């Protein structure tokens with residue numbers, strides 16, 4: 001089929017291994033469209049994600065221009081915009097890569113019906129996952145609830161298809177004035193923060209866009225994969241891939257990651273062991289599993305998967321929540337993580353588990369309050385991974401960590417940040433303490449505190465909660481719901 005086509009970019013902000021884009025381009029000159037969705041009952045993306053998105057769209061626009069294409073930006077409700085654009089621009093084929101949130105699926109179905117009704121061909125593809133949520137099931141065809149059998153079944157499906165190359169040319173066509181009038185600039189999508197300019201740390205840490213993603217993967221395979229299986233739990237080492245925001249925005253897809261990993265190992269470009277490679281792939285597997293859970297449980301971000309938790313006696317406390325958000329809890333590993341998040345839009349996975357456990361269990365704050373803060377501040381904020389992970393830590397999720405397993409942030413620090421390098425980086429007021437004292441400064445001798453220039457309660461907060469007391473209180477609260 002030839003004519004005018006429209007590719008609707010969503011979380012697939014790349015040219016390579018983008019099956020829907022390739023199909024559009026094969027059909028003729030292509031209108032490449034991105035719509036910042038402000039439609040009714042859509043969850044607005046958070047501040048950090050908005051920063052990332054505008055950078056990524058900028059990079060995508062440049063990449064398209066190099067291939068004779070053009071990225072057209074709009075803002076509004078796709079349910080209104082897309083049919084109008086398609087009709088007025090004389091489009092005969094629309095393509096997109098599929099999404100897995102219930103509201104998005106409903107919107108896409110409505111659009112498919114409306115566009116098809118107008119004689120427009122609509123084709124959708126899988127650009128985001130190795131396996132779509134309905135492709136992995138139990139032997140009786142039911143959704144999976146436990147990760148290990150899920151991943152085993154997914155692996156048995158064999159190698160994912162080889163990634164496809166970016167189209168060499170993506171020619172655009174000129175748009176009627178009525179459509180040009182609907183376009184907006186990048187600035188209109190969301191102004192870069194100025195007063196205060198909170199994005200300095202984000203700019204220093206990241207290069208959003210397809211090239212930034214490819215470089216990040218190359219660097220990781222070249223120097224990070226070796227030792228990943230053990231070091232991935234060490235926040236004081238740059239031992240993980242940091243691909244999460246790139247994967248979330250679809251600047252790189254999991255098929256590309258999979259094949260790059262195998263290629264690099266086969267050619268000797270990646271030094272990691274079989275165990276390192278398998279561990280890394282299983283993390284990609286957790287991403288797949290989280291999407292599987294979200295698809296089968298559309299309210300994952302708002303509702304306890306395990307309904308026993310509906311009766312959980314949370315203790316809402318705005319002041320405590322605020323201190324957690326700002327990294328002022330008086331617990332060094334927690335504060336380090338929350339400050340890393342605030343500055344860079346990212347936090348190490350081990351520390352995410354520790355700060356989440358501290359909020360939910362030691363402070364008895366509802367996991368949804370933490371989920372919402374992460375949603376706003378993470379550059380990789382993801383409806384599936386965020387909700388599934390918060391419920392995992394809370395103990396209310398599928399295949400969750402049992403509620404009674406309460407992370408002790410002091411021993412977690414001593415084990416995973418043994419010399420306190422991570423805490424020293426993000427909580428510099430504690431930098432002068434010894435390795436022994438750095439994870440529990442309230443126990444340091446007066447002399448040690450004086451020599452390090454620390455006054456607990458003045459230069460660094462006293463702990464927001466006594467850890468032993470908080471742990472027991474959480475266990476009692478859990479016992480209350482378990483016994484009904």
Ligand code: FAD
Nearest residue numbers: 240241242243244283284286287349352381382385386389
């Ligand atoms: P790597 O270790 O290099 O892993 C490779 C990729 O696998 C990641 O980029 C990511 O896409 C995926 N992955 C790794 N761990 C997980 C996991 N536990 N669950 C799902 N996918 C995973 N991840 C997000 O992408 N978005 C979120 O909003 C998010 N919120 C989280 C909230 C909490 C409370 C916790 C405990 C974890 C959350 N995670 C989230 C999962 C995980 O922390 C990040 O994916 C990981 O830290 C990203 O770093 P990386 O890319 O270096 O990971």
